[in-house]
Amino acid sequence: MTDAEGAARDPGLQPERTALSWRRTIMSIIVADIFIWRGWFHALTHERASPPGTMGGVFDAGHSSHVIALGVCAMAACLTTIILVACAVSRIRVLHSGVERLDQAADIAASALTLRTASAAIVALAVAAICAIALGM
Amino acid sequence: MHEPAWRRTGTTPDYRFSLANERTFLAWVRTALALLAGAVAIDQLAPEIAPTVVRIILCMVLALIGAALAVVSYRRWAHQEQAMRNNHELPHSWLMLGMTVVVAVAALIFAVLILTRP
Numbered sequence: 001m002t003d004a005e006g007a008a009r010d011p012g013l014q015p016e017r018t019a020l021s022w023r024r025t026i027m028s029i030i031v032a033d034i035f036i037w038r039g040w041f042h043a044l045t046h047e048r049a050s051p052p053g054t055m056g057g058v059f060d061a062g063h064s065s066h067v068i069a070l071g072v073c074a075m076a077a078c079l080t081t082i083i084l085v086a087c088a089v090s091r092i093r094v095l096h097s098g099v100e101r102l103d104q105a106a107d108i109a110a111s112a113l114t115l116r117t118a119s120a121a122i123v124a125l126a127v128a129a130i131c132a133i134a135l136g137m
Numbered sequence: 138m139h140e141p142a143w144r145r146t147g148t149t150p151d152y153r154f155s156l157a158n159e160r161t162f163l164a165w166v167r168t169a170l171a172l173l174a175g176a177v178a179i180d181q182l183a184p185e186i187a188p189t190v191v192r193i194i195l196c197m198v199l200a201l202i203g204a205a206l207a208v209v210s211y212r213r214w215a216h217q218e219q220a221m222r223n224n225h226e227l228p229h230s231w232l233m234l235g236m237t238v239v240v241a242v243a244a245l246i247f248a249v250l251i252l253t254r255p
Contacts, residue, residue, distance in 0.1 A: 018156045021163045028167045032174035039181055095156075109155035112141050112215065115162060119211035122169050126204030129173045133180045133196045 015095035015108070022088040025118075029084050032125060033077045036132050040074040043067045043135075069135050076128040083121040087114050141215070147222030158217050165210035168236065172203035179247070186250050195246065202239055 044067055091110060149155075176199035179186065186192055209232060216228045 014153050014156045018160055018163075021160045025163050025167055025170070028170040028174070032170050032177065035174055035177040035181060039177065042181070108152050109149070110159045112144060115159070115211055115214055118166065119207050122166055122173075122207035123204045126169075126173055126200050126207065129177050129200045129203075130197055132177060133193060133200065136180050136193075 019092045019095045022091055026081075026085055026088050029081050029122075029125065032129065033081050036077040036128060037074050039132050039136060040067070040070040043070045066135060070132060073128045073132040073135070077125055080121040080125040080128065083124075084118055087118045087121070090114065143215070143219050143222070146219075147224065150218070150221040154221055155218070158214055158221070161217075162210050162214040165213065165232075166207060169203040169206040169210065172199050172206065176200040176203065186247070186254060199243065206236070 091114060094108060176196040179199075180192065180196040184192070187195065213230055213232060216230075219225075220227050
């Protein structure tokens with residue numbers, strides 16, 4: 001393959017691979033989300049099932065505070081997902097718009113802010129997951 | 138929040154290298170997400186795998202490693218880009234060895250727990 005062919009072939013692929021990578025990341029965060037949401041729904045059904053007056057601590061299983069706390073974790077997980085999807089959408093838009101002028105495009109690389117935000121969203125999701133695990137005791 | 142100062146040093150790397158670096162960052166982020174999903178999934182789907190306290194500690198350690206990995210993946214991305222901008226050698230990272238050990242140890246612990254489960 002000559003250089004000209006290489007230059008003609010490559011432009012679409014590099015941004016496309018990166019855009020697909022962002023999409024895979026969105027799918028991964030949704031999987032993590034679903035488990036946190038599942039814990040909340042599980043607690044919701046158990047609250048209805050357990051008879052009143054048998055509860056111990058405020059955050060013990062079956063108490064409504066426990067359900068609300070798990071709900072907060074689920075909402076936080078949802079929020080982190082929205083943030084990550086926003087990062088992904090803005091990146092995919094840039095990657096797809098720059099296809100024709102890749103060599104001139106100095107701004108096709110990710111901004112540090114976008115990646116830092118994505119990284120922070122994962123840390124926030126980890127905090128929500130740790131709280132959900134602690135509440136599951 | 139502005140772009141960090143190092144982003145204006147040296148020369149902008151070839152877009153292919155920038156995008157490859159970004160994809161590597163995303164691959165580590167997915168690894169972190171897999172650890173998080175695994176931690177919550179083990180906690181919920183396998184409550185009998187170990188005594189409650191042991192299970193909670195193991196799942197929390199997995200989730201904490203996931204959180205740390207998300208931070209490390211950003212730092213790794215920044216260091217790689219700084220090296221490319223200033224035409225330095227790419228920095229050596231213990232991340233791959235570290236994660237290999239983490240995954241191997243986690244797999245061993247859970248294998249033992251599954252085998253010794255009453």
